[in-house]
Amino acid sequence: MAWVDLREQAKRRSPEELIKHLQTFELEMKFSAGVWFFSPGAGRFHDRYGEAIDIPKRLEIAAKLRDYGLAAVEAHYPNEINEDNLEVYRQFMRDTGIRVVTVVPNLFYDRDWEFGSLSNPIPEIRRKAIERTKITLELNRELDTDFAVVWPGIDGYENPFGIDMVAARDRFADGLAEALDAVPGVRVAFEPKPYEPRGRILYGTTAEALLLAQKVEAKLQNPRNRELLSQGHAIVAMNPEVGHMLMGYEDLAYSFSLIMEYGRLAHTHWNSQPLGNYDQDLNVGVLSVEQTEAALYVLKMYGYRGYFGIDINPERMPVEQALKNSMDALRAANDRINSLDHAKIIECTMHPERCRGWLEAYLIRMRAPNPQKLPPLWKM
Numbered sequence: 001m002a003w004v005d006l007r008e009q010a011k012r013r014s015p016e017e018l019i020k021h022l023q024t025f026e027l028e029m030k031f032s033a034g035v036w037f038f039s040p041g042a043g044r045f046h047d048r049y050g051e052a053i054d055i056p057k058r059l060e061i062a063a064k065l066r067d068y069g070l071a072a073v074e075a076h077y078p079n080e081i082n083e084d085n086l087e088v089y090r091q092f093m094r095d096t097g098i099r100v101v102t103v104v105p106n107l108f109y110d111r112d113w114e115f116g117s118l119s120n121p122i123p124e125i126r127r128k129a130i131e132r133t134k135i136t137l138e139l140n141r142e143l144d145t146d147f148a149v150v151w152p153g154i155d156g157y158e159n160p161f162g163i164d165m166v167a168a169r170d171r172f173a174d175g176l177a178e179a180l181d182a183v184p185g186v187r188v189a190f191e192p193k194p195y196e197p198r199g200r201i202l203y204g205t206t207a208e209a210l211l212l213a214q215k216v217e218a219k220l221q222n223p224r225n226r227e228l229l230s231q232g233h234a235i236v237a238m239n240p241e242v243g244h245m246l247m248g249y250e251d252l253a254y255s256f257s258l259i260m261e262y263g264r265l266a267h268t269h270w271n272s273q274p275l276g277n278y279d280q281d282l283n284v285g286v287l288s289v290e291q292t293e294a295a296l297y298v299l300k301m302y303g304y305r306g307y308f309g310i311d312i313n314p315e316r317m318p319v320e321q322a323l324k325n326s327m328d329a330l331r332a333a334n335d336r337i338n339s340l341d342h343a344k345i346i347e348c349t350m351h352p353e354r355c356r357g358w359l360e361a362y363l364i365r366m367r368a369p370n371p372q373k374l375p376p377l378w379k380m
Contacts, residue, residue, distance in 0.1 A: 002144050007232050009302050010263035015350050022342035031327050032072035032101050032307040040315050059092045069327050072101035077136045100143050105136035108153035118175035119155040119168045130175045137183035147189040147266045149239045156198030177219035184224035189239035189266040194248035196279050205248050206255040237266035243273035252295035260302040269311040281313035283322050285329025297337045
């Protein structure tokens, strides 16, 4: 398996070192996309708007986006990638150079998971979830992916009364640790979400996910995993999704910085989302562009080198156009943050008493299409 070193993210820099880093380091705009949204299904309140598209056709669409910047795809096991269509993906990778960057165990959709997957209190159902996770980790190793995303979408509750929540969290962490020790040397990228489809999902916020990572790693016993941990590598890393963060009223820049402080940012999922609300998976750039820019600036500050995964639900436009719009929105935001005067920004943040209001005024002008029409910015 391709082992990506995340330890550099946790490096501390002096203000002078940080300025130099910002002036020399640029994010690599390499994009991945989940094959699940290439064929949007019916919603809770409406029928499917388009025809169902099979996996070979979805990969044909992805192949056409290679020259536009799509570098990798993501898929769930067993509904999107499995033993029967594995050669289809391998041929796709050979023909296009587009990677499978992650295979995700589907631990949320099946009828079996009605009362949870890895946290399920029914032993035989929980065992099925653990075994599916093991198979998926093996598939990630076989395909030389970077990580296996784990999303606990169905592990949670609606009525909290009487639930032994500590036991539920223990079952989830124990099951994940068992799977990781059975397939050592494979990284998990955990994706928190506060709610939906459950009223409250276990380990649903960034901070909770960091606690899960520490808890699971403390349980690992396989010598290969212990060796990686002793070298300072994260085995349980994270794949935060912008929409999920905003559903939980998190600030993107703060949350991304918290993950990178511990060297655990393996991958990122991008879309747009109003604060709170249901999970909308809007195209990148539709809402809160300033949050996108602040998040990208944090990734630049701490040296993120991973993919920018697009996770959207383009029900009312062709998936090709939705992906192009989202990739372009990230490219445009990245171009804007690269054009900033990093020395002055760090000066403002390190000496706020000398720069009252200057950074806000500066960003207003940098976002303006014709900044010369505004009064000149005063010197700090």
